[in-house]
Amino acid sequence: MYAAIRGAMWLHDLVQRLAVPGRKLESAGGGLADNLADAGGTIGRVPLVGDELTTPFERAAEAARAVAEAGRDQQELVDQLALALAVAVLVFPLGLVLFGWLPLRLRWMRRAGAAAALRSxxxxxxxxxxxxxxxxxxxxxxxxxxxxxxxxxxxxxxxxxxxxxxxxxxxxxxxxx
Incomplete structure (x- = not known):
C-alpha cells in the first residue's frame, strides 16, 4: 500500500510539471497586459490624438489578459488531471486492501479472539x-x-x-x- 501511495504521489508530481507552460503563459500574458495598459495610458495623455491611439493598446492588453486566462485554465486542467490520475492509481490497491485483505483479517481477528477466550x-x-x-x-x-x-x-x-x-x-x- 505504501508503494501505491508513493507511486500516486510521484505520478501527481510528474503530471503537475505539465502546468509549467501554463504558469509561464499566465505570467507572460499578465505582464504583457500590464505593459500594454501602461503604454496606452501614457499615450492617452497625448493632446488631441491620445484617445484614438489608446484603443489598439486596450485591445492588445485585453488579448494579453485572455492569454493569461488561458494559462490559468491550463494550470487548473493539469491540477485536475494530476489529482484524477493519482486517485485512479490508488483505487486498485486500496480496493484490494478494503475488499480482499481487510475482510479476511477481520474474520481471523474474530476467530483468534474466540479461540483466545476459549483458551482461558x-x-x-x-x-x-x-x-x-x-x-x-x-x-x-x-x-x-x-x-x-x-x-x-x-x-x-x-x-x-x-x-x-x-x-x-x-x-x-x-x-x-
Missing part, C-alpha cells in the same frame, strides 16, 4: 480440541495419536492439550497463555 475457560481446551478434530487435516491429527478421536472421547489430557494447541497454532496463537 475451564472447558475451553475441550472445545478447541473438538474444533481441531472437525477442521484440521487428517495427517496432522494422526501425528498426535493413531486413534485421536478415541483418545479425545476418553478425555486423554495429553491428546486434548495437543489438539487444543494444534488449533491455536493454526490461528497463530500460543497454547501456553
Amino acid at each position: 475457560m475451564p472447558a475451553g481446551r475441550d472445545l478447541l480440541a473438538l474444533r481441531a478434530l472437525a477442521g484440521q487435516p487428517l495427517g496432522r491429527l494422526t501425528r498426535i495419536a493413531p486413534d485421536v478421536a478415541e483418545a479425545w472421547r476418553r478425555g486423554d489430557p495429553a491428546t486434548v492439550d495437543a489438539l487444543a494447541a494444534l488449533e491455536l497454532r493454526e490461528l497463530g496463537l500460543r497454547a501456553d497463555r
